[in-house]
Amino acid sequence: MMxxxxxxxxxxxxxxxxxxxxxxCEGEKKEVNLGVVNWAEGIAMTNLAKxxxxxxxxxxxxxxxxxxxxIFQDVVGGGTDAFMDTWLPVTHKSYMDQHSDNVEVLGTxxxxxxxxxxxxxxxxxxGITSIADLNANADKFDGEIIGIDSGAGIMAxxxxxxxxxxxxxxxxxxxxxxxxxxxxxxxxxIDNEEFVVVTGWNPHWKFAxxxxxxxxxxxxxxxxxxxxxxxxxKGLKDDMPEVxxxxxxxxxxxxxxxxxxxxxxxxxxxxxPEDVAREWKNNHMDLVNSWLPETK
Amino acid sequence: xxxxKIFANIVNWMKDNLDFIFTPIKFLIDYSxxxxxxxxxxxxGLLLLLLITALANYLSGRxxxxxxxxxxxxxxxxxxxxxxxxxxSMVMVSTIIAVIVxxxxxxxxxxxxxxxxxxxxxxxxxxxxxxxxxLIPAVLFFQLGTVPGVFATIIFSMPPAVRLTNLGIRxxxxxxxxxxxxxxxTSKQLLFKxxxxxxxxxxxxxxxxxxxxxxxxxxxxxxxGAKGLGLEVYNSIxxxxxxxxxxxxxxIVILAMVLDRITHALGxxxx
Numbered sequence: 001m002m003x004x005x006x007x008x009x010x011x012x013x014x015x016x017x018x019x020x021x022x023x024x025c026e027g028e029k030k031e032v033n034l035g036v037v038n039w040a041e042g043i044a045m046t047n048l049a050k051x052x053x054x055x056x057x058x059x060x061x062x063x064x065x066x067x068x069x070x071i072f073q074d075v076v077g078g079g080t081d082a083f084m085d086t087w088l089p090v091t092h093k094s095y096m097d098q099h100s101d102n103v104e105v106l107g108t109x110x111x112x113x114x115x116x117x118x119x120x121x122x123x124x125x126x127g128i129t130s131i132a133d134l135n136a137n138a139d140k141f142d143g144e145i146i147g148i149d150s151g152a153g154i155m156a157x158x159x160x161x162x163x164x165x166x167x168x169x170x171x172x173x174x175x176x177x178x179x180x181x182x183x184x185x186x187x188x189x190i191d192n193e194e195f196v197v198v199t200g201w202n203p204h205w206k207f208a209x210x211x212x213x214x215x216x217x218x219x220x221x222x223x224x225x226x227x228x229x230x231x232x233x234k235g236l237k238d239d240m241p242e243v244x245x246x247x248x249x250x251x252x253x254x255x256x257x258x259x260x261x262x263x264x265x266x267x268x269x270x271x272x273p274e275d276v277a278r279e280w281k282n283n284h285m286d287l288v289n290s291w292l293p294e295t296k
Numbered sequence: 297x298x299x300x301k302i303f304a305n306i307v308n309w310m311k312d313n314l315d316f317i318f319t320p321i322k323f324l325i326d327y328s329x330x331x332x333x334x335x336x337x338x339x340x341g342l343l344l345l346l347l348i349t350a351l352a353n354y355l356s357g358r359x360x361x362x363x364x365x366x367x368x369x370x371x372x373x374x375x376x377x378x379x380x381x382x383x384x385s386m387v388m389v390s391t392i393i394a395v396i397v398x399x400x401x402x403x404x405x406x407x408x409x410x411x412x413x414x415x416x417x418x419x420x421x422x423x424x425x426x427x428x429x430x431l432i433p434a435v436l437f438f439q440l441g442t443v444p445g446v447f448a449t450i451i452f453s454m455p456p457a458v459r460l461t462n463l464g465i466r467x468x469x470x471x472x473x474x475x476x477x478x479x480x481x482t483s484k485q486l487l488f489k490x491x492x493x494x495x496x497x498x499x500x501x502x503x504x505x506x507x508x509x510x511x512x513x514x515x516x517x518x519x520x521g522a523k524g525l526g527l528e529v530y531n532s533i534x535x536x537x538x539x540x541x542x543x544x545x546x547x548i549v550i551l552a553m554v555l556d557r558i559t560h561a562l563g564x565x566x567x
Contacts, residue, residue, distance in 0.1 A: 183536050
């Protein structure tokens with residue numbers, strides 16, 4: 001029964017450690033929990049918000065990376081205080097429809113985001129410039145539109161676009177895959193200069209890496225432009241009005257966000273996104289100060 | 297559709313009414329993982345490396361010790377030590393809980409047919425129900441982070457502990473049990489002095505499988521906010537960083553092989 005001794009000892013160690021932790025945690029700063037999906041614009045904005053909350057407003061910030069569904073669920077449940085990467089009115093509509101009573105939209109972080117069908121520039125230059133051109137050229141694309149996760153908002157929108165009432169795309173099939181599989185396919189096709197069409201969105205690092213174009217959307221199915229908003233749990237405004245006010249004020253334009261995303265991408269493995277965001281913050285204090293709550 | 301609705305309603309009811317169960321579980325898991333991480337990170341990396349190597353040497357011999365040293369050194373060299381420590385802690389906590397629950401259930405089902413036939417479909421469910429189906433409810437109960445990840449890992453990795461304990465006890469030859477009974481052993485003596493010792497290699501094989509399955513869940517756990525090696529893999533695949541994906545992925549493999557070789561010996565060594 002040597003094992004049971006081992007387990008007992010382990011538990012003793014765990015308990016001691018737990019006591020130490022609990023004791024150590026009391027009387028600390030207030031903690032803010034931010035959720036982030038591993039999307040470049042979200043990483044940029046969330047890390048910037050983190051360093052501002054920590055350096056300028058004296059909070060502790062815990063950033064948790066997860067998938068978008070679980071994060072929404074946790075904002076609804078109250079474990080995550082805010083999620084800064086909600087795309088509206090189209091992409092994350094399904095989440096908002098479900099949960100709009102249980103979350104609070106604080107404000108817009110970014111305007112002019114876009115979703116749609118994306119092709120490499122050489123496809124666009126070859127004359128396929130509109131979603132309306134796709135069906136006639138279906139064989140050039142092997143009859144496939146490369147999609148992402150089947151639950152994603154952009155997939156539902158693309159299915160709508162393909163119906164008879166809209167672009168009547170019958171000879172191409174929308175393939176569900178995943179974000180990484182989509183970008184891997186895109187990269188592979190571009191290396192071989194083959195035709196490919198994917199469901200895409202910008203801001204996204206793929207636009208920095210390859211020359212890409214959105215196909216024209218004359219019927220406006222994908223909406224003109226999307227905005228990225230911060231969604232917070234109910235009650236954040238009451239518990240931490242300063243934080244809510246700051247997140248509501250937080251807004252970047254394409255030049256600012258592009259600059260920060262580029263800096264994070266260029267840093268590679270040498271610096272964490274947080275380090276880069278801190279440097280960026282220190283160089284843009286005017287902008288940062290305009291976001292800070294008045295009460296501060 | 298109605299079946300799905302019933303499930304959703306059950307989940308919501310549990311969320312509203314069973315918080316008094318979930319909250320202590322959450323704290324237990326959270327503090328156990330944090331505690332082990334804290335203890336392991338108080339030890340300097342190199343010393344911990346040597347300690348694990350010594351443990352491997354003691355339990356499994358020099359070959360495994362050499363592999364352990366080279367493997368863990370490689371993880372350290374690639375810069376994934378801290379993540380490895382966190383993943384190891386999560387695997388330890390989920391394995392301990394899976395074994396504490398799993399072995400008694402296995403014993404119970406080996407001795408009572410009715411329990412066995414009730415437990416078996418539950419085990420099937422735990423092993424085959426796609427993890428995503430209960431990940432969202434897990435987030436609802438435990439919030440994002442390490443805890444729902446460990447919870448999902450326990451669900452997925454517990455069945456081998458139950459099944460192989462059950463199998464091990466059933467495999468004890470009937471004449472041995474008969475002989476023991478004819479000498480008048482009590483049921484308790486039969487279990488602890490005859491069945492469990494003879495079943496030990498099989499039970500340890502179950503422990504070993506539990507650890508392996510636990511490691512296979514670390515990437516999925518990352519989708520609900522768990523950190524560690526799984527998050528490195530998840531982050532690199534979602535941004536197509538092939539090199540980082542390989543390094544963190546191979547670190548998981550090394551950790552799995554080290555734990556496999558060390559625990560493999562537990563079943564065979566002492567007999």
